[in-house]
Amino acid sequence: MKAKLGMSPIAWWNDDLLELSEDVSLEECLRQSRSAGFTGMEMGRRFPNDPDVMLPILKAADVTLCGGWFSGTLAADGDLAANKDRIRPMIELFKAVDAPCIVYGEVGRSIQGDRSIPLATKAVLSGDEMKAYARKLTEFGEWCAEQGMPLSYHHHMAAVVQFEHELDAFMNHSGEGIPLLFDAGHMAFAGGDVLRVIDKHHARISHVHTKDVRMAVLESLDWNRHSFLDAVALGAFTVPGDGSLDFGAIVRKLADHGYEGWFVVEAEQDPRQSPPLKMAQIGYKELMRVLTAAGYSVETQGFPKS
Template identity: 40%
Template sequence: MTIRIGANPICWSNDDMVELGGDTTLETILSEAHQVGFEGLELGKKFPRTPDALKAALAPYDLACISGWHSAKLLTRDANAEFAAMGKHLALLKAMGSTVMVVCETSNTIQGEIETPLSRRPHLKGDEWKVFGARMTAVGDRLLTEGIRIVYHHHMGSVVQSDDDIHAFMAHTGPSIDLLLDTGHAAWGGADPAALAARYRDRISHVHTKDIRPAVRAQSDAEDWSFLKSVLNGVYTVPGDGTIDFAAICRSLPGYSGWVVLEAEQDPKKANPLVYTTKGYAYLKTVLTQTGLM
């Protein structure tokens, strides 16, 4: 697999805040994604969840099913229970030819709580990392036997947010677990995305790209906003519209093969999805080409 550029439907319609793009139809998302030039989409709540229906929805627009999000709860249940909980999702991804599953620990996350400031996000300490990592690895080992690899999504408001968190997570998980490098979450969480790319190059098999508006991030940090309040105020934008050095990130991923997914959640009334995804796609393609990844 060479590099393919895809998108997440959160660019058009937000699953966590239905007021953002809630009236946008699936047909609009699919047709605009095709118009921009994306080769595939990750799943969102508006997508059918049976293979036949999903294939029928995507086929007219020549779009692949890239992957889909799974909310893990490994801090409160064991690996066997987690594997059982992802059964239907796993079956759908396999039927669609996906090779990775986006996983994030959500048992105690605050990412969906608009009134809870980021300073109150959960943390793991000591042996908690060991237990969490062992459970995640056990699930990852089983998924690999099904032909699917876990790509872990570090996320603002969750137990894997900061640079130190990411290092601890990677140190306590085995080779069946790869990192989903999310440029926006990394930068906002205090990590250097290019440094993460270089350090974990051999364990990065999925990339999410979004940029940061530094003034909004600074205000969010200063006033201790929640994750969702920050998104509503425009902390994220598409690649090339903020301050993240995507060329440096690309240069730190030599030989990368897989999906590069545009995933910049914004208020569609303030940032027209077709306009912004078009801009982000063009920028990504240029940077990927100029750095030799495409």
């Protein structure tokens, strides 16, 4: 089985909490992650949107683009046409740089980006609303795939698909046209059983975020007072090897079901308290340990050699 290791630039610059960011250039971010061993990087706010500009930067860093977040609004407006118009330039960019997928993150009716709104007040879809939403996402995912770029759906804290039972409902009512991004950290934060989720939904998992959590921080949260961004600022997330989750068991479970592809470290933290290069090195070392033990062969080549 083959695996690829990538990172998210959120360890260097946070898009929602700008104070949790270092004044680090894109080139330095890529250099640090590549020096730690990672061959891929997901897109962040300091990436250029022109493939003719992005490709030389990726090539110089020996790194490929391994994904990137799209803020979808289908849970709020159900407007397929508007979301197609917004994602179309991203599809063309990702095709031009040979990225594997676009990460669909739902921001419609979500409170994930508002620090003033506590976790306990997130929106809850009715059964009929979830069914309609899942079907709309399937249609959108099928359209994106027809344009040449598949989506991967990101279940997420503070969004309409947060809890395990919400993910189960979404998966039950959606189709193969919308593959799943499995994020162990978000599911653990929501109180779900991360191994059970893999067992149930492995056939649709196309992308993996290896986000770890600090259980002591999660257990200290007051969901009636703290927001998702409060939890981030308090240090709820970290990299594999520095948190509470058993990534050996998680990776073995994915291997048991034949998952191959990207394992991406996406751990938003304060870079002053958790230096990104150091955290990248810790995450890479732990992932290499558990992936090798599970029988994976990890790809070491970054930017494709012409």
